[in-house]
Amino acid sequence: MITVPAGGAVEALRRSADEDWAAAVGHRFVEELFAGTVPDEVMATYLIQDYQFFEDFLAMLGACVAHADRIEAKLRFARQLGFLEAEEDSYFIRAFAEVGVSPADYADPVLLAPTAGFRDVMKGAVASASYPDLLVVLVIAEWLYLDWGELEREMPTRDVHVGWIDLHRGEDFAAWVQFLVDELERVVPRGDDAEAVATRDRLTALWGRAVGLERAFFDEAYRSQDS
Numbered sequence: 592m593i594t595v596p597a598g599g600a601v602e603a604l605r606r607s608a609d610e611d612w613a614a615a616v617g618h619r620f621v622e623e624l625f626a627g628t629v630p631d632e633v634m635a636t637y638l639i640q641d642y643q644f645f646e647d648f649l650a651m652l653g654a655c656v657a658h659a660d661r662i663e664a665k666l667r668f669a670r671q672l673g674f675l676e677a678e679e680d681s682y683f684i685r686a687f688a689e690v691g692v693s694p695a696d697y698a699d700p701v702l703l704a705p706t707a708g709f710r711d712v713m714k715g716a717v718a719s720a721s722y723p724d725l726l727v728v729l730v731i732a733e734w735l736y737l738d739w740g741e742l743e744r745e746m747p748t749r750d751v752h753v754g755w756i757d758l759h760r761g762e763d764f765a766a767w768v769q770f771l772v773d774e775l776e777r778v779v780p781r782g783d784d785a786e787a788v789a790t791r792d793r794l795t796a797l798w799g800r801a802v803g804l805e806r807a808f809f810d811e812a813y814r815s816q817d818s
């Protein structure tokens with residue numbers, strides 16, 4: 592359970608795009624993931640696209656090592672990069688094999704619109720060299736996934752489903768998300784001067800865009816199947 596200060600910056604950001612957030616957490620993909628009934632073609636589409644997301648996500652963590660304003664934070668991001676290399680990349684490789692996706696299929700796929708949108712958002716955050724902008728995108732990507740990962744449901748049985756849920760729940764993942772949220776709360780500028788207000792407006796717009804993309808990312812995995 593993530594805690595945020597009442598009346599703080601992160602609480603305001605969360606409220607600003609609540610509808611898309613709730614739609615993503617309660618998405619059919621999440622329901623079917625826990626039930627173990629996501630069709631393999633949908634899972635394959637989702638994972639192929641998400642492996643592209645993963646690549647840009649790693650770049651954002653690297654940018655946080657570069658641009659975080661405290662050494663303790665830099666080290667935390669560095670630690671997470673090691674974890675992702677060890678745990679998440681190996682999940683993708685196992686999962687691709689399980690749903691019949693070959694290395695040629697996932698190496699350089701056509702990007703679906705939400706993946707391309709995320710690429711723009713993440714590359715923009717990296718290019719901005721702004722720690723608050725990087726944190727906004729990271730907080731959404733990780734907190735929204737923790738929100739559904741922590742749902743109390745019976746677990747499925749296949750590794751492709753269980754593995755993806757397990758990567759997004761548990762004490763260590765929750766502590767990582769709490770760290771990101773605390774950092775964002777700390778670095779969002781307060782005050783009513785024009786610069787602080789303009790920064791908060793920019794971060795709120797970025798928040799809305801990225802939460803919308805999370806919802807669209809799940810929708811898109813089903814689109815070719817439904818059409």
Ligand SMILES: Cc1ncc(CN)c(N)n1
Binds near residue numbers: 641644648732736805
């Ligand atoms: C699209 C998306 N958003 C978030 C996550 C969790 N890191 C993810 N793997 N993919």
